[in-house]
Every structure is written in C-alpha cells, then in structure tokens.
Amino acid sequence: MMSTVDLLLNGFTQALTPTNLLFALIGSVLGTLVGVLPGIGPTSGIAILLPLTSFLPPTPAIIMLAAIYYGAMYGGSTTSILVNIPGELSSVVTTIDGYQMSRQGRAGPALAIAAISSFVAGTLGLLGLTFFAPPLAEMALKIGPPEYFGLVVLALSVVISLAGQSLMKGLASATLGALIALIGIDPTSGEKRFTLGNTELVGGVDFIAVIIGLFAIAEVMRNVEQQTEAISTAALRKLLPRLQEIKDCIGAMLRATGIGFFLGVLPGCTPGAISFISYDLERRVSKNREQFGKGAIQGVVAPEGANNSTTSGGFVPLLALGIPPTPALAVLLSGLMIYGLQPGPLLFEKQPQFVWTIIASMYIGNVMLLILNLPLVGLWARMVSIPYCFMSPLILLFSFIGAFSVRNNFFDVWVALFFGVLGYLMEKVKIPTTPLVLSLILTPMLETSLRQSMGMAGGSPILLVTRPLALIFVIAGVVMAAASLYARSRKPRIKEYIVGDGKESD
Amino acid sequence: MILAHRICGLILLLLALACWLEGVRVWDEMGGTGFLPVILGGIFILLGLGFFKREPAERSQPFPWPNRKSWRHLGLALLIMFVYILTVRWVGYPVATVFFLTALLRFTGNVRWPLGIILGLLVAASTFFIFKIWLNMPLPAGLIGI
Numbered sequence: 001m002m003s004t005v006d007l008l009l010n011g012f013t014q015a016l017t018p019t020n021l022l023f024a025l026i027g028s029v030l031g032t033l034v035g036v037l038p039g040i041g042p043t044s045g046i047a048i049l050l051p052l053t054s055f056l057p058p059t060p061a062i063i064m065l066a067a068i069y070y071g072a073m074y075g076g077s078t079t080s081i082l083v084n085i086p087g088e089l090s091s092v093v094t095t096i097d098g099y100q101m102s103r104q105g106r107a108g109p110a111l112a113i114a115a116i117s118s119f120v121a122g123t124l125g126l127l128g129l130t131f132f133a134p135p136l137a138e139m140a141l142k143i144g145p146p147e148y149f150g151l152v153v154l155a156l157s158v159v160i161s162l163a164g165q166s167l168m169k170g171l172a173s174a175t176l177g178a179l180i181a182l183i184g185i186d187p188t189s190g191e192k193r194f195t196l197g198n199t200e201l202v203g204g205v206d207f208i209a210v211i212i213g214l215f216a217i218a219e220v221m222r223n224v225e226q227q228t229e230a231i232s233t234a235a236l237r238k239l240l241p242r243l244q245e246i247k248d249c250i251g252a253m254l255r256a257t258g259i260g261f262f263l264g265v266l267p268g269c270t271p272g273a274i275s276f277i278s279y280d281l282e283r284r285v286s287k288n289r290e291q292f293g294k295g296a297i298q299g300v301v302a303p304e305g306a307n308n309s310t311t312s313g314g315f316v317p318l319l320a321l322g323i324p325p326t327p328a329l330a331v332l333l334s335g336l337m338i339y340g341l342q343p344g345p346l347l348f349e350k351q352p353q354f355v356w357t358i359i360a361s362m363y364i365g366n367v368m369l370l371i372l373n374l375p376l377v378g379l380w381a382r383m384v385s386i387p388y389c390f391m392s393p394l395i396l397l398f399s400f401i402g403a404f405s406v407r408n409n410f411f412d413v414w415v416a417l418f419f420g421v422l423g424y425l426m427e428k429v430k431i432p433t434t435p436l437v438l439s440l441i442l443t444p445m446l447e448t449s450l451r452q453s454m455g456m457a458g459g460s461p462i463l464l465v466t467r468p469l470a471l472i473f474v475i476a477g478v479v480m481a482a483a484s485l486y487a488r489s490r491k492p493r494i495k496e497y498i499v500g501d502g503k504e505s506d
Numbered sequence: 507m508i509l510a511h512r513i514c515g516l517i518l519l520l521l522a523l524a525c526w527l528e529g530v531r532v533w534d535e536m537g538g539t540g541f542l543p544v545i546l547g548g549i550f551i552l553l554g555l556g557f558f559k560r561e562p563a564e565r566s567q568p569f570p571w572p573n574r575k576s577w578r579h580l581g582l583a584l585l586i587m588f589v590y591i592l593t594v595r596w597v598g599y600p601v602a603t604v605f606f607l608t609a610l611l612r613f614t615g616n617v618r619w620p621l622g623i624i625l626g627l628l629v630a631a632s633t634f635f636i637f638k639i640w641l642n643m644p645l646p647a648g649l650i651g652i
Contacts, residue, residue: 034641051642172518172553179521179546189539191532194524217587224583224614225576389615393607394629396587401637401645408644413591421584428571429510447542454537461537 008130011356015364020063023056024361027064028368031071036079036380042072042088042328050335058339059354063361065335069328070122070362073311074369077114077304082107082383083231083395085216085402089207089272090307092437093279095215097292097299102231104295107381108239113249113297114304115373116241121257121305122366125312128261129319130359134348137320140265145452146463150473151266152446155273157477158280159439160484164432167488173431177439180205187444188451200411207272209403209412210419210440214433216399217420220392222427231384231391239378245297252282252298256305264313264325271310271326272441278306284483312362319343319355515557522550582613598648599638603630 014020030052034045049068053061073090080091081098094114101110128136156174163170183194184204195201223231241249259278263269282302283292292299310326317323322344324330336343341351348355383391403416423433450461453470457463465471525547533540572580586609594602607626611617617625637643 168553168556171549172514172557175546175549175553176521178542179525179550182542182546186532186539189532189534191534191539193532193539193543194528221580221583225572225580227576227579387615389611389617390625392583392614393610396610397603397607397629397633400591401633401643404645405637405643410591410595410646417587417591429514431514443542451537459536 004131007356011360014357015360020060023060023064024067024365027067028071028365031068032075035072035075042069043331045072046328046331059357062358065332066362067365070365074118078380081110084219086211090275093275093303097296100295102384107384108377109241110300111377111380112240114300117253117301117305118308119366119370120253122308124257125261125309126362129312129315133316133320136265136316140317143266145449146467146470148449149453149464150470152442153477154473155277155442157481158276159435160481161280162434169431170435174435174439177436178443181440181443205415206406206412208406209415212399212403213416213419214423216395218423220395221424223388228388230388249301252301253305256302257309260306260309261313264310265316271307274310275303275306276438278302511557515554518550518554522547579614586610595646596648598650599645600630600634
C-alpha cells in the first residue's frame with residue numbers, strides 16, 4: 001500500500017503537468033482579481049467563475065476552482081487593508097490593524113505580510129490536510145451541538161476585548177448584532193421573527209451588506225465629513241516589512257495556523273469567527289498589545305494566517321466527509337458534484353489520484369499566489385495616496401455592487417446604506433462596530449447549538465455542562481472573559497486598543 | 507448627561523420592548539423560538555438603563571459632531587446615494603451610475619464638471635463591462651434595456 005508521501009508525490013507529478021499548472025495559474029489570477037474587487041468574496045467569486053470551468057475535464061477544472069478559492073481569499077485582504085472594505089466576514093478583523101497601517105503609509109508592509117502570512121499558514125495547513133485528513137474528519141464528526149455551544153461561548157468572550165473604552169457600549173453593540181441575526185425565519189421552527197410584515201426581511205439581513213455598510217460606507221461618510229485628502233498622505237516608505245518584523249511575526253503565523261486549521265476542520269465554525277479568535281489570542285500574548293488597533297503588524301498576520309489555514313482545514317471535512325464547512329466550499333462541492341465526484345470517505349480510496357492531484361495543486365497554487373501577490377504590493381499600496389475625492393465615489397459604487405451581488409437583491413443595497421449611516425452614528429457616539437459583527441456571525445450558531453443540545457437532553461441544558469469538551473470550552477470562555485474584565489480594571493489604557501472607539505479622543 | 511447617551515439609552519429600551527413583544531408573540535417553549543428574543547430584551551433593558559448613567563471616561567470628551575459645512579457635504583452625499591439606489595432599477599445601471607459618480611465627484615469632491623463627467627463615463631463603462639459582461643451579474647437594465 002502506498003504511503004501518504006508517495007501518494008502526494010504522485011499527485012505532484014500530475015499537478016505539475018503544463019495543462020494543470022496553466023489552470024492553477026489562471027485560477028489564481030482570476031481568484032485574486034475577484035477577491036480584490038470590493039464586496040465580492042470567495043463564495044460569489046467561485047459561483048461567478050464556476051461556469052468558466054465547465055469546458056474542462058474534472059482534474060484541471062477542480063484545480064482551477066480551488067485556485068480561485070485560494071486566490072479570492074488572498075485578494076480579499078487587499079481591500080480590507082487599503083480601503084477598509086472587507087469583502088467577506090473573515091477579512092473584517094484585518095481591517096482593524098491593516099487599515100490603520102495604510103493610513104500610516106504602511107500599506108505595502110501590511111499587504112506583504114498578509115501575503116506572507118497567508119502563504120505560510122496556507123502551506124502549513126495543507127500539510128495538516130495531507131497527513132491528518134481522515135482521522136481529523138472522524139474527530140470532527142464527534143463534535144456535537146453542546147461542543148459547538150461551548151465554542152461559541154468561547155468566541156463570544158472576545159466581545160469584552162473588542163469593547164473598546166466602554167464595556168457597556170461594546171455589549172450594546174454585540175446585543176444589537178444578536179438582534180439583527182435573529183431577523184428572518186427561525187431555522188428550527190420556521191417562525192418569522194422581527195420581520196415587521198416585510199417580505200424582504202423574511203430571508204434575514206445579509207452579513208455582507210451589514211459589513212459593507214458598517215465599514216466601507218461609514219468610513220466614506222467619515223472621510224467626506226472631514227474632507228480627507230487621501231486615505232494616507234504619509235509618504236510610502238517601504239513596500240515590504242523589515243526582516244525583523246517578519247521574524248517577530250513567525251510566532252503569530254504559527255499560532256494563527258494552528259487555530260485556523262483545527263477550528264477550520266469543524267463544519268459550521270465560520271472563518272469569520274475563527275479570525276476573531278485568532279486576533280484576540282494574538283493580542284493577549286503580544287508584548288505590544290497596546291499597539292493593537294493602531295496598526296500592529298501582528299494584527300494583520302493573525303486573522304490573515306487563520307483565514308488561510310482555515311481554507312486548508314476546510315478541505316478536510318469537504319474531501320473526507322463531503323461536508324462543506326463554509327459557503328464558499330459548498331459552492332466548490334457543487335463544482336465537484338457537477339463532474340460526478342462525490343466527496344466522502346470513499347473518495348480517497350476510489351479516486352486517490354484525483355484527490356492527491358488536487359492537494360498537490362494547492363501547494364503549487366499557494367506558491368503561485370505568493371509570487372503573484374508580492375510584486376503587486378507596490379501597485380496596490382499606491383492606491384491609498386489617490387485623492388479621496390476620486391476614491392470615495394468608487395468605494396461607494398463597489399460597496400453597492402458588492403451588497404447587490406450577494407443575492408442580486410436591491411434590498412441588500414438599502415441595508416448596506418442603512419448600516420453605513422448606523423456605523424457612522426455609532427462611531428460618533430463611540431460605540432464600537434466590531435462586536436456587532438462578531439455577534440452577528442455567532443448568534444445563529446449559538447441559538448442552533450443551544451436548541452439542538454436541549455433537544456438532545458429532552459429540553460434540558462444539562463448536556464452543556466456534562467459533556468467534557470463542551471464544559472472545557474465553556475470554562476475557557478468564562479476564564480477568558482474574566483481575564484479580560486480583570487485586565488480592563490487593571491490597565492485602563494488597554495481599553496483603547498481597538499479601532500472604532502477611542503481613537504478620536506487620542 | 508450627554509444627550510446622545512440619553513438617546514442611545516432610549517433606543518435600547520425601545521429595542522428591549524420590541525424584543526419582549528416579539529419573544530412573547532413567538533414563544534413556544536423554554537429554549538425555543540421566543541427564548542433568545544426575551545433574553546436579548548432583558549439585556550437591552552439593563553444596557554439601556556446603563557446609558558442613562560454618565561461614563562466617567564467620556565466626561566470631558568464631547569462627541570465630535572460635524573460643523574455646518576461638513577453636514578452639507580454629508581447630507582449631499584447621502585442624498586446622492588439615496589437617489590441612486592432609488593432610481594437605478596428604473597434608469598438602468600450605466601446611466602444612473604454616470605449621474606451618481608458625476609454628482610458625487612462634483613458636489614462632495616469639488617471636481618470640475620468636465621472631469622467629473624469623463625470619469626463618471628469611464629468608471630460606469632468599465633464596471634459595466636467587468637460586472638455585467640464579464641461576470642454576468644444581473645445589473646439592472648432599466649428603461650434603456652442594456
């Protein structure tokens with residue numbers, strides 16, 4: 001029987017054929033382009049470009065789709081860093097320090113470190129996928145609703161860290177996010193909630209529209225108010241981070257890889273939540289935590305690394321079990337099924353050459369993306385010095401297109417505008433917007449896992465404290481929340497680390 | 507007490523009321539459809555009342571609301587966005603976008619008319635090509651039908 005290394009090497013011989021290399025390259029370029037377009041994330045990127053692969057045989061087609069996925073994940077950070085538009089949930093956290101770095105004339109190092117971190121975490125994540133896919137997939141299946149509930153509690157404890165100067169305002173923001181998440185049809189009972197008789201609200205409020213509003217449109221409004229000349233008027237100093245900075249980030253990259261990969265394996269654990277957890281952990285262990293929110297380079301490394309290793313981790317349940325853990329991978333799964341390929345435990349046995357060629361092509365795709373992205377850093381970085389009077393109409397236009405593109409629905413564009421105004425007002429009243437986004441992501445998962453857990457125990461929440469792993473997660477969440485509260489009471493300056501609160505008063 | 511805080515507190519209390527009304531309306535069982543709305547209502551009440559208490563950290567920091575000129579710029583920008591979203595379905599993406607961009611460039615960016623119109627045309631045409639032609643996105647065709 002062939003070993004994993006043999007199988008992988010065999011995959012490389014297939015993936016390195018000129019045809020497959022060409023489609024990996026085309027996929028990487030297209031994915032990066034789509035990812036860079038504000039508002040279009042990997043999910044819509046793959047969906048839009050899926051028909052382009054229809055004329056190809058299965059292996060190059062899936063190689064191209066996987067490359068588009070990776071490329072879009074890479075490209076998504078570009079707009080977050082440059083213009084404060086996170087194209088998808090997992091890029092929200094990158095805006096916190098990435099955009100601050102851009103404003104300080106350090107867009108180049110921010111983009112470069114995002115690319116390097118993505119490459120390192122993506123490649124290490126692929127090693128995990130290569131060697132541990134089947135056992136990890138089996139383990140992921142053992143994690144049930146009570147454990148998910150514990151994980152959400154752990155992730156929600158981050159709200160206290162993200163609350164900024166005022167804990168009360170951070171909690172208000174998070175509670176508002178939870179309320180927004182409840183709008184629409186309850187997935188368990190089918191009952192409509194908070195729809196106010198409006199049919200458009202029955203489908204719920206789209207995450208992307210909310211994020212585009214809170215971040216991009218609100219930022220344009222702030223800059224229009226202040227008649228900003230350019231996102232950064234500081235001279236572009238260096239395009240690449242210093243070697244020492246890269247060395248300082250190695251630990252952050254490894255931590256982000258671990259968190260992103262292992263949580264990415266769990267179906268339903270969204271990259272958005274994972275990037276928040278990674279950022280919070282990095283801030284906690286960092287020696288210069290007061291720099292977080294003000295342009296800390298590790299603040300870019302943590303979410304970007306986690307984001308990309310999640311991508312690799314997500315392939316574990318996809319390939320080994322046929323379970324897509326993220327919407328983008330669900331679209332990719334449909335791409336696999338178009339070709340009659342049914343991912344699952346038998347895929348590794350029945351079509352090993354196909355699976356290992358795809359995995360090998362991901363390694364190649366990661367290298368391609370690094371080679372493609374680093375030379376472009378200078379070009380992108382210069383964008384921040386374009387006069388804002390030209391940038392703001394473009395940002396608004398792309399924001400509206402991005403909001404529209406998710407469901408091809410104008411209601412989402414109105415939602416984006418509404419949240420743009422709300423985000424602007426929240427900034428004025430110094431209510432941070434990041435807890436709202438975190439809560440918006442986590443509330444559906446919290447509610448579903450709570451109800452499923454109670455359903456499993458005949459209506460009792462007992463399983464949440466009797467299942468060991470669930471209990472560990474809950475206790476860890478409570479400990480982290482308590483530690484954050486303690487830190488707030490001891491060091492008031494820590495409260496100021498987050499963007500969106502307090503920076504005006506500095 | 508800062509007026510903005512008081513308004514925030516009031517909004518949170520109203521949200522609490524909305525949550526409770528909705529929670530009671532859809533209530534089925536403990537941990538069911540109405541459970542989370544009722545819990546959120548309780549949290550909103552506590553937070554709303556909290557907002558009526560002044561925050562020591564912000565005692566000397568009035569909120570930096572914009573001046574008259576900035577309000578005008580902001581108001582214009584919002585009006586242009588509002589009109590664009592309202593009309594783009596009927597007028598069609600290419601035409602509405604040219605007007606939207608030109609108006610924003612002129613009124614909020616003080617860009618001269620000729621340059622604004624040229625840029626508006628260029629951006630509208632290029633985004634139309636990328637999103638509608640290349641990416642096949644169903645952008646509204648409007649009355650012109652393209």
